[in-house]
Amino acid sequence: xxxxxxxxxxxxxxxxxxxxxxxxxxxxxxxxxxxxxxxxxxxxxxxxxxxxxxxxxxxxxxxxxxxxxxxxxxxxxxxxxxxxxxxxxxxxxxxxxxxxxxxxxxxxxxxxxxxxxxxxxxxxxxxxxxxxxxxxxxxxxxxxxxxxxxxxxxxxxxxxxxxxxx
Amino acid sequence: xxxxxxxxxxxxxxxxxxxxxxxxxxxxxxxxxxxxxxxxxxxxxxxxxxxxxxxxxxxxxxxxxxxxxxxxxxxxxxxxxxxxxxxxxxxxxxxxxxxxxxxxxxxxxxxxxxxxxxxxxxxxxxxxxxxxxxxxxxxxxxxxxxxxxxxxxxxxxxxxxxxxxxxxxxxxxxxxxxxxxxxxxxxxxxxxxxxxxxxxxxxxxxxxxxxxxxxxxxxxxxxxxxxxxxxxxxxxxxxxxxxxxxxxxxxxxxxxxxxxxxxxxxxxxxxxxxxxxxxxxxxxxxxxxxxxxxxxxxxxxxxxxxxxxxxxxxxxxxxxxxxxxxxxxxxxxxxxxxxxxxxxxxxxxxxxxxxxxxxxxxxxxxxxxxxxxxxxxxxxxxxxxxxxxxxxxxxxxxxxxxxxxxxxxxxxxxxxxxxxxxxxxxxxxxxxxxxxxxxxxxxxxxxxxxxxxxxxxxxxxxxxxxxxxxxxxxxxxxxxxxxxxxxxxxxxxxxxxxxxxxxxxxxxxxx
Numbered sequence: 001x002x003x004x005x006x007x008x009x010x011x012x013x014x015x016x017x018x019x020x021x022x023x024x025x026x027x028x029x030x031x032x033x034x035x036x037x038x039x040x041x042x043x044x045x046x047x048x049x050x051x052x053x054x055x056x057x058x059x060x061x062x063x064x065x066x067x068x069x070x071x072x073x074x075x076x077x078x079x080x081x082x083x084x085x086x087x088x089x090x091x092x093x094x095x096x097x098x099x100x101x102x103x104x105x106x107x108x109x110x111x112x113x114x115x116x117x118x119x120x121x122x123x124x125x126x127x128x129x130x131x132x133x134x135x136x137x138x139x140x141x142x143x144x145x146x147x148x149x150x151x152x153x154x155x156x157x158x159x160x161x162x163x164x165x166x
Numbered sequence: 167x168x169x170x171x172x173x174x175x176x177x178x179x180x181x182x183x184x185x186x187x188x189x190x191x192x193x194x195x196x197x198x199x200x201x202x203x204x205x206x207x208x209x210x211x212x213x214x215x216x217x218x219x220x221x222x223x224x225x226x227x228x229x230x231x232x233x234x235x236x237x238x239x240x241x242x243x244x245x246x247x248x249x250x251x252x253x254x255x256x257x258x259x260x261x262x263x264x265x266x267x268x269x270x271x272x273x274x275x276x277x278x279x280x281x282x283x284x285x286x287x288x289x290x291x292x293x294x295x296x297x298x299x300x301x302x303x304x305x306x307x308x309x310x311x312x313x314x315x316x317x318x319x320x321x322x323x324x325x326x327x328x329x330x331x332x333x334x335x336x337x338x339x340x341x342x343x344x345x346x347x348x349x350x351x352x353x354x355x356x357x358x359x360x361x362x363x364x365x366x367x368x369x370x371x372x373x374x375x376x377x378x379x380x381x382x383x384x385x386x387x388x389x390x391x392x393x394x395x396x397x398x399x400x401x402x403x404x405x406x407x408x409x410x411x412x413x414x415x416x417x418x419x420x421x422x423x424x425x426x427x428x429x430x431x432x433x434x435x436x437x438x439x440x441x442x443x444x445x446x447x448x449x450x451x452x453x454x455x456x457x458x459x460x461x462x463x464x465x466x467x468x469x470x471x472x473x474x475x476x477x478x479x480x481x482x483x484x485x486x487x488x489x490x491x492x493x494x495x496x497x498x499x500x501x502x503x504x505x506x507x508x509x510x511x512x513x514x515x516x517x518x519x520x521x522x523x524x525x526x527x528x529x530x531x532x533x534x535x536x537x538x539x540x541x542x543x544x545x546x547x548x549x550x551x552x553x554x555x556x557x558x559x560x561x562x563x564x565x566x567x568x569x570x571x572x573x574x575x576x577x578x579x580x581x582x583x584x585x586x587x588x589x590x591x592x593x594x595x596x597x598x599x600x601x602x603x604x605x606x607x608x609x610x611x612x613x614x615x616x617x618x619x620x621x622x623x624x625x626x627x628x629x630x631x632x633x634x635x636x637x638x639x640x641x642x643x644x645x646x647x648x649x650x651x652x653x654x655x656x657x658x659x660x661x662x663x664x665x666x667x668x669x670x671x672x673x674x675x676x677x
Contacts, residue, residue, distance in 0.1 A: 004598045037623035040360040043616040092393040100586045117562045124558035163574045
């Protein structure tokens with residue numbers, strides 16, 4: 001966790017500095033005779049300073065514990081990627097982003113939803129070397145769940161909640 | 167007179183809400199809440215956030231009734247998986263695993279479920295009475311508040327939530343809170359209508375919508391977390407009687423009252439939440455118990471304390487929502503967002519503008535609690551099957567609902583992207599042990615902090631004096647300062663030295 005703290009402390013320092021800089025540049029509306037204390041940059045500026053302060057505390061703490069030795073070697077990364085939990089996380093993340101930012105709005109909603117649910121279930125349950133009969137059963141169940149989900153969600157949102165689906 | 171008037175308002179609200187349609191909604195929503203709570207990874211916050219998107223076209227009372235049922239049902243439902251598979255269904259039920267699972271292993275799963283149900287019922291009822299009693303009182307006091315007090319209350323919420331939700335490293339809790347305050351600052355601000363931090367993206371000018379952000383932080387992030395967890399191994403069956411014995415309840419009446427009071431009080435603290443309420447109730451019960459050695463090995467008293475505490479926290483968390491527009495927990499923050507979407511404006515003026523709404527919320531808690539008790543003690547063996555639904559089949563459906571629910575509120579794809587962004591951010595923050603509750607609290611309280619600090623400084627022409635010298639401001643400032651300073655070792659040593667110096671003459675006198 002000290003390495004993660006080191007990385008997040010650097011992010012906080014840089015981000016805090018940016019927030020302070022951008023807040024300082026915000027108009028103060030003095031030409032409109034507004035009170036300077038009502039400036040829009042006041043609160044974000046204070047938050048930027050707090051990010052820098054907390055970032056500095058975390059940086060010192062993580063440096064003391066050796067958090068700057070990130071040990072990001074190729075072998076470590078390959079080992080992490082080989083773990084089943086990392087793979088399931090990455091697949092879920094990729095499918096989620098693909099569905100939410102790629103398919104929704106570009107494909108008809110029922111099609112996008114059915115394809116997403118089917119692919120998600122199939123990949124999540126995939127195992128090498130299954131007999132064809134078992135494989136066909138898994139595919140069949142995934143397809144049925146995908147179609148039912150797509151039809152029900154589309155019907156409920158379009159007809160009951162009167163939402164113009166993407 | 168005040169109590170009599172409150173009782174009449176409560177009974178009037180009960181009668182007005184008791185329509186067949188509302189009762190139907192109470193039943194399915196509470197059952198759905200129990201199922202959401204039972205499934206590890208699906209939390210009360212996610213349930214309330216998702217249902218906010220699904221109910222936003224309903225009338226305000228109908229929608230808020232459903233959300234309260236989901237909230238109460240989910241906090242209770244988490245006890246089921248805590249007892250049967252040793253995994254808390256929601257963070258609020260972590261303390262329940264300590265005695266619930268050992269009881270299940272001893273063949274007393276039914277008894278444990280009965281105790282958890284009764285404890286949750288009594289805790290929720292206790293909290294409901296406190297909600298009815300304290301909301302008008304706090305609301306009346308809050309009428310005297312000015313910008314200075316509101317600013318400190320909001321800061322107090324972020325600091326206390328950060329402190330209690332990240333006990334190992336509170337600085338991470340505070341950073342999460344500051345991040346929430348910053349996100350709330352994105353978009354057009356409320357005094358000069360100046361657009362801040364839009365990074366050239368036109369959609370950001372309108373700010374970040376609370377509900378998609380919450381659906382992402384508690385929905386998508388949870389889908390990612392659950393898919394990374396190892397699958398559930400064994401589900402313990404329920405073979406014995408579920409209905410609780412009267413002696414199990416009467417024997418622990420002190421524990422029930424104590425846990426109810428602790429749970430409600432912690433609920434009323436901004437942003438702290440049900441998990442802390444359960445742990446504090448549990449440890450208080452252990453300290454006061456005649457049989458502390460049984461705790462952790464299947465103690466009925468421990469189980470009762472944890473479940474009474476977490477469910478008493480629910481109505482407790484609604485008290486500051488109604489009286490101050492400051493949420494007591496993460497699900498209550500979503501509930502506050504839902505109220506705003508439905509045109510209800512909680513806060514000090516609520517007792518003047520719509521006093522009946524407070525009684526209606528009390529009546530909603532009443533209906534949800536009754537439904538939770540009845541549903542909790544029925545269909546126990548059938549519901550165990552829910553725990554056997556594979557996550558590989560459930561999670562894509564949850565994600566589809568997160569995406570379409572975020573889209574449905576304003577029909578903008580931008581809100582789906584907000585949900586995705588907060589999902590990834592929420593996941594990364596969790597992995598780095600940053601709590602999510604202060605982030606969400608900061609997001610809700612950001613506007614209060616921003617407007618009231620600037621208004622206060624304009625009123626005082628830049629002087630900090632009213633922020634320090636007004637009585638409530640002084641008290642809040644002292645609590646905030648102590649909360650922060652007590653986390654530093656040098657300050658702890660100073661306090662210890664001071665204590666020894668003061669007590670030294672007394673010790674000498676005793677000798």
